[in-house]
Amino acid sequence: GAGVSQSPSNKVTEKGKDVELRCDPISGHTALYWYRQSLGQGLEFLIYFQGNSAPDKSGLPSDRFSAERTGGSVSTLTIQRTQQEDSAVYLCASSSQGADTQYFGPGTRLTVL
Amino acid sequence: AQSVTQPDIHITVSEGASLELRCNYSYGATPYLFWYVQSPGQGLQLLLKYFSGDTLVQGIKGFEAEFKRSQSSFNLRKPSVHWSDAAEYFCAATSGNDYKLSFGAGTTVTVRA
Known part of the structure; x- marks a missing residue:
């Protein structure tokens, strides 16, 4: 596609439920990143993929958060037992290689009730 | 620790007036520097980037930024703002051997008629 796409655009869930967020990077981009933007914390790095491997998961806030990438393309961020x-x-962002310009998707707004 | 600082949380400017947004970085070596813009409900759009070379960088939408090593700054400027420039602006940096972006807290720009 022309840019990074993410789905859903909005997700409302109840506390304790699991959610899956999807990212489809720019075609041909080998690097993929997840960030979180919240009022109190600003923009925070979560995880980085190079191909299908994740050499840096240091930003994941807890073991309730996990991510995978298959076929060197689509990535899914899963949050288990969601909390408010x-x-x-x-x-989500992608780049043609690590340490290159990152292009961002429109984001998924998650609301946990 | 590596960090990016945007000293101004909110700036109000009249349409047609000039705009300057400040950004300072703290890195061991000169990082790669970026400015992104985010309109309400949208993702981050890249305005411009600096990797090396000419310290005055031209971007999209009439924006430019100047890298000043002596001041550890990368300020964004526009000579004449338009109402459509109202948005939140983020300065970001990454080191040459890194990949995760560190973001400033953002500056919200309001344009008055």
Whole structure:
């Protein structure tokens, strides 16, 4: 596609439920990133993929958060047993290689009730 | 620790007036520097970037930024703002051997008629 796409654009869930957020990077981009944007914390790095491997998961806030990438393309961020503090906008970005310009998707706004 | 600082949380400017947004970085070596813009409910759009070379960088939408090593700054400017420039602006940085972006807290720009 022309840019990074994310789905859903909005997700409302109840506390304790699991959610899956999807990211489809720019075609041919080998690097993929997840960030979280929240009112109190600003923009925070979560995880980085190079191909299908994730050499850096250091930003994942807890073991309730996990992510995978298959076929070197689409990535899924999963949050288990959601908490209200997980409410945020989750942004995905991709680049042609690590340490290159990152292009962002429109984000998924997650609201945990 | 590596960090990016945007000293101004909110700036109000009249349409047609000039705009300057400040950004300072703290890195061991000169990082790669970026400015992104985010309109309400949208993702981050890249305005411009600096990797090396000419310290005055031209971007999209009539924006430019100047890298000043002596001041550890990368300020964004526009000579004449338009109402459509109302948005939140983020300065970001990454080191040459890194990939995760560190973001400033953002500056919200309001344009008055």
